[in-house]
Amino acid sequence: MKNYILFVSEAFWNTLKGLWVTLKVLFLPAITVQYPTEKLVPYPRFRGMLAYDAEACIACGMCVRACPSKCIALAKAMPVPQQELCSSSGQPVSPEGKRVPKIEWYTIDYGRCNFCGLCEEACPTKTKALWHSLDFEAVFSTREEMTRRWKRGDDLWGTARRSADGQFSAVADQIHIQDVPVRK
């Protein structure tokens, strides 16, 4: 009889403890992030989509060698004629006095990229020409779109081949968390 009463009172107490937990959580704020209208900005060391600056790149090919999955390819630009060289910084300079990229084209195949960050580590320029942004919202609908291509004058997100007409165009339908462009 004593055991029975002890058992019942213990069960009753544990029941109340369980009810207290759910009641407490009920009045605490929900942790849901309402994704399309609210977005988490990742921490600065997050390795998101690769951003590439065609003007900072010196076309040394370190990233191509560093890439373990061999998804990066690039072509150097044709050598600039001697008389157009500006001697002050050693960079090729156009007649308007701007730097001229040394790159002809640069591609990253996201179908093979494993976001390891070795290409960013290997990049020797002082401001990195290639770095992981915080963008986690890339969308690909075909395999061809997964290859991003950069040429002179392209923005940091590059261009992709549209499957409709086979032409390269800027990645437009991608939403970027780009307010925090971490660049080392």
Place this chain on the structure above:
Amino acid sequence: MEETIQPKFSEPVFNRSHGRLLMPENRYWPTRMWKNPWSLPTYRRGAAVLAGLLSGAAGAAWLLGEIGPRVAPLYSMAEQYALSYGIPLFLVQTAWTVIKAAVLLAVPLVNALFAVWWERKISAHMQSRMGPMYVGRWHGALQTIADGIKLFLKEDLVPESADKIVHLLAPVAVIIPAILVFAPIPFGRELVYADLDIGTVYVFAVGGVSVMGIIMAGWASGNKFSLLGGLRSAAQLVSYELPRTFSVIPVIMLAGTLNLSAIAGLQAGYWGGVLPRWFIFYPVVGQVAFVVFLIASVAETNRIPFDIPEAESELVAGFNTEYSGMKFALFFLSEFAYVLLSCLLMAAFFFGGGEPPLPFLGFLPSWAWFLGKTLVLMFCFLWFRWTFPRFRVDRLMDFNWKFLLPVSLLNIAAAGVLIWFLDCWAAGLLGG
């Protein structure tokens, strides 16, 4: 010469007008957020909205005032109007009854609309989620209507092996008692469809008929899981009907009547001007009777932790398995109707019906208090559902026959002692 290269980002496409970015320093993280929830502006706003809703509802109830006493003059007015035009009286009476029945029929429907949404919101917030947020703009307020339309448009499947007629009749056999049972329930002072003198017996008798429909559903589906669910349901409902009825007997002994509105009305007044004379405040007997009735009611309505008849993880969905569309909606409707019924009964038996908990709160009408108590009790049902895991079948029966039934029987004896004690006290035999 060092030239600075500005990164040329394209304009952010993210819609700044109605969206926001959560930066790492103020990102959502429960351990940080839950330390001081009042520092969050959204939390403060939510609390303000809740307080505003509550006070707005109270104000509306205060403006509306008592409904019950206004109904009878309305009827006599209609009667006189009809007599002046020479319309026979029985027609007026029939129309009046039909109108009252239609209002009564709306009770389980509106209740299901609200209760399903409420359950989803409560369950979500108990799990730190948000639940429906889009339909109806404000916190998914119209989610249940969208669900209802979906159920209405769904294909009505009848399995090949089913007994077609019984399969069709089962949801009807479940829903009809669930609507009929509301007849003697008082929704406030003088706000009752049929003021039966045997209201308590009527409620338990008619409510018990729904078991038939559930067994029919289990049998007619031609599915072993459905049949198991139906049989479990029969076993469970019949066993839990006993402690549920026995736990009400002390209340009936103390009140001396079976009329539900009379039982609710007897609990008016206060001990020492503070403690209301509700039956739950009668020492020991009231509390034990309430707890037993609450547990047995949760079991009667097939809700977690007593939902073995429709246990999703072991019986697929029990007797619900082979039902879709409106037939399933009827089962759903009857389940929520029985939840509402249990809460109304508890409010009438143990919480004084429409009586305010403190004397100065009497400015709110009785139906508002009845509704408020019912909603609080209904919250308890949801609270249990999202806190406890399901019983095992044998433990369920153990709990009923080895705990609830003896306790409720002992409680009847204790109620007898209490009544003897109160009589002696009233006669001045105790303590002069």
